[in-house]
Amino acid sequence: MLIFDGMSDLSAREFVADFYESFTREVVAGADAAAVVDRYYTPDIEQVADGVTLDRQRLIDHLRPVRKNVVSCTYDVHEAIRTGNRLAARFTIHAETRRGRTISTEVYMFGELAPDGRIRHTTQATRDVSAP
């Protein structure tokens, strides 16, 4: 018998889109970086992207240049699956910079969520898909 306890693909896509759009909106709006990170990530967060590991402090530090350079950000979530506390998604981030350029990055992400919905761990591979 096949047992599936996951969200529908649509719900998982909405979860991923809502999570990152809300997080980025708070960051760009200038909210306290540590407080924002703590609302969306557990204190033991480990984010590994393209082999670079960020813990909570490095994630907070990363928000300073993001805030300085990004005017707005949108997320196209192409596909996502969530089963229990496991999450996988493929999405593209379109970040508009203060110089007017749009940096587009496709992300392949596997993650683990805490019971309260915050992200505890992600492993990501990315590629630049910006228009030439």
Add this chain to the structure above:
Amino acid sequence: MTVFRVLGMTCSHCVGFVSEELEAVAGVESVKVDLSTGLITLRTDRPIDPAEIRTAVEAAGYEVEP
């Protein structure tokens, strides 16, 4: 060609932010960034003042390794 290391870049967006600032420096023809090492290679059509490079990198929110 000018090679230097930038501290604090952690993702492809960081690479984009730094590249964008360096590409705007007069005389810079191309910018190549190795995220894993932080090494940046500039191809230029003239010698570039290191202070200009530092200013551009700092404008993006990062630091040139001393």
